[in-house]
Amino acid sequence: MNKLAGETSPYLLQHAHNPVDWYPWGEEALQRALQENKPMLVSIGYAACHWCHVMERESFEDADTAGIMNKHFINIKIDREERPDLDHIYMDAVQAMTGAGGWPLNVFLTPDKRPFYGGTYFPPVKAFNRPSWKDVLLSLAQAFKERREDIEQQANTLTTHLAQANQFGTQTALLPGIPKEELFTREQCDTIFNNILTQADKTWGGFGRAPKFPGTFTIQYLLRYHFSFQAPAALEQALLSLDKMLQGGIYDQLGGGFARYSTDEKWLAPHFEKMLYDNALLIDTLCEAYQLTRNNTYANTITHTLEFIEREMTDTQGGFYAALDADSEGVEGKFYVWSKAEIEGVLGEKAALFCEFYDVTEEGNWEEENILWIRQPLAAFAAEKGMEEAALQASLAESRRQLMEVRDRRIRPGLDDKILLGWNALMINAYCKAYAALGNAHYLEVATRAVDFLWENMRQPDHDTAFYHTYKAGTAKYPAFLDDYACLIRALIALQEVSGNPEWLNRARQLTEFVIAHFSDETGTYFYYTIQDQQDVIVRKKEIYDGAVPSGNALMAANLRYLALVFDHRDWTNRAVDMLGRLAQTVVRYPTSFGIWAAELLQWVKGTKELAIVGPEFRARMQEVHEHYIPFKVLLGAESSQPGMPLLQDREQPGKTLVYLCEDYHCIKPVFYIKEIINLIK
Structure with a gap:
């Protein structure tokens, strides 16, 4: 010991x-x-x-x-x-x-x-x-x-x-007085799109060669770029990437949830570990894909994956665990793979159809075992077999249920049951987006419970805005990092958009003020990764890359832009512009390494729709907004005026619920229903 x-x-x-x-x-x-x-x-x-x-x-x-x-x-x-x-x-x-x-x-x-x-x-x-x-x-x-x-x-x-x-890509100070329209342009957005396509795999989806990571930020950019400029090639590559992942072994066809990455270009053989953040980010992206396309495959995958999260990665108190191991019994992937004989022993006469659909063979498709994956879309397979799609779906669903019963009796992979602040915030954001996309009230309940857990267990004693980074077995420790705060602020913004509770925005503002006070660099532009006065690091790093998780600086630029509109903080707007402006050339050149930044640049070009809904039916009207794909928006709702939030002041009329559409502090005449102005919003 x-x-x-x-x-x-x-x-x-x-x-x-x-x-x-x-x-x-x-x-x-x-x-x-x-x-x-x-x-x-x-x-x-x-x-x-x-x-x-x-x-x-x-x-x-x-x-x-x-x-x-x-x-x-x-x-x-x-x-x-x-x-x-x-x-x-x-x-x-x-x-x-x-x-x-x-x-x-x-x-x-x-x-x-x-x-x-x-x-x-x-x-x-x-x-x-x-x-x-x-x-x-x-x-x-x-x-x-x-x-x-x-x-x-x-x-x-x-x-x-x-x-x-620390200085890479961020050295250039902006010349004063340059308007945003000159800093951020359609041409930059087009170049980002073209640079993404040069790395895109047009056959199997994704970006770059094996090993392949999900690339959710890049997929989101393509979805939003298509929404903004009607670019079918962008939509095609985004959906191809999602579809091939959903059909692949990187997605757990039986239990739901995504592995960390694929070791091959076809998404067949994953590195079997399942991380909380990957699943949160993929749900986030699938929600946007569903809102844009109304493809039920995406809705079903969101539901299936969140069932996995609640079954295997959720603490009894409401927090989310960090990861599931790749190994069980010392062997990578053993929990997830099958021999054909095993499947035949479980499914009997249904085995032949199941094995053909999921590419299960005697010799195996991976290390003499079989990873379940889909070689042919269900509709095409059903047509080939002369089956009704509904009948095929029902047969495969029953087979999956039987195999899950057997798999659940296997020795499970190790569980990393620590609870990390930033990763939990990513999953809270994902649950909010799932509620917005699918309207399942349970998702809002889970998100709210998780935020309450963080507030009760991960705040530092006697401090409203200082948090710890990690929690396990009743103990929270290590001062939270920039990413933790940035993700939590974004989650609170998302929670207000789906709950209509402005208190979440007040908390987001307080946390933002704390981050500005304790993480800002010497120029007052970017943020350090570690809090000031931390003594055990040899340098204070500034992380700007969007890697497996979003860069805290990129999220803070987005948070500042959003909260500046809510609370009329012009200096926060200026800081957000400065952060992105100094980095813009690098973002355009290397968009797959700066995916959150790229989406932020696109939003500055397209503008942000400000939606304020005031009146007794404001929550129902907010949910109507979520029925549409509107990626560039600020959405506020309340029954009556809210002090300190200009978009919600002097808006109420007795007995009426009114929807206000504003941009750059100018509003059009209010309407009663979103459908009356949806074309203006889009």
Whole structure:
């Protein structure tokens, strides 16, 4: 048993019985490194990480290897999901050194926390053009003793690089007085679209080559670009990407929910871990696709995936768990795959039809097993078989139900049951969008309960607006990061749009004021990832890329734009413009790395419709708005005037519910129903 035994992170607890003398990141380990003048080995991963498990079995559970580590290094384990700030810093360092990154991330630091060497997975013996882990350990231990000056120089160089990397794409200050119409243009939007299409897979959907990630931000941009400018090619690529994922193995055809990415171009073989954020972002995007197309496949997938979230990733108190492991019984994907004989044993005479539809064969379609995926759309398959679509659907649904009963008796993948503030906020936003798209009141109840959970369990004591990042087993810890606040503010905005409760916007405003006060950079433009006065990081990073999750800076630009309209904060509008304006050239050039920013640029070009609904029937009118795809809007509702919200002031007329459509602080004559002005809105 080592120092990780007292932690709550499932990932750290996985390593609590290693013979390695692991410490969690904290003062005890950091001080020991300084006192003993030893280098630190910082090993970063997460509970659902397959190669993290592999390296643990091969090296960290090996007594001889552990002996070398304990003799020469202060060994620290970090859960990247608990400390994404440290993961960002040291991942950037390793990428600068090696040109690649990933997890497990193993980085070696000087006693004062500066990186000087690192890599990802190291095998126990030399293989895959990688040195053995023992050779790496012994070489670095010797170098630290005999070539300390070289190591210090390398550490200085890397630390300088990390500080300078904060400036990428954001250096150019805007000339004063340039109107928004010149900063953000239709031409930029067109170029973004064209640059996306150069990376698009026109056969299997998605963007780039394998491994393929969902690319939800890019898909959303295409949906909104088509809505804005009637571009069928944009819609076609967006829907192709969604359809191929929904038919693929990346989507759990039996249980619902999406795996993190596909290892191949066809979406057949996923990396089987399921992350909360991926599912939240895909639901978010599917809701927009459904509102735009009214394709019931998207509605059914939203419903199926949220059933999975509530069944397997929701805490009894209302929060959402972080992830499900890729492995069960030490084997990746074992929980999810089937042999043909197993399916025949369960389904009997229905097996032949099921196996043909889901590409199940004797030899298997993946590592001699079968991943369920759909080679041919249901309508085409039914026509080929001379079946009614409804009959085929019913047969497949009954077969899936029977197989789920069997699968539920298998040994389950590991569950990472910590609750992360930002990821929970992404899922709350997804539930709000699902309620808006499908009108299921249960989704609004789940979203509200989850926000209440965060407020009750993850706020710092005696503070209305300061939150913790992570919660598990009754304990919340680590000050929340920019992404946490940015996602939570966006979720509160979404919750007001579907509930009609203006209190959520007041909370969003208070959190925004807190972020401005505690995360702003020296220029007052962008935001740092970590809160001011945090002492255990060597640099304060500014994250601007939209990666697997949205950039906190991108979300804050959108939040500032929205809340500026609600509360008439012109300085927030100016800051949002400045944030995007400084980055616009980079966004246009690399749109798949800046997807949220790209959508924000598109919204500035198209403008934002401001909808204010006042009167006793305001909630019903708000729901009528949600029946339409209106991606660029501010939607407020109340029974009567709301102080501090100009769009809701002096609007009420006794006994009437009126809908006001405004833009740039100018409003047209109010109407009684959305349908009277929907053409103006669109």
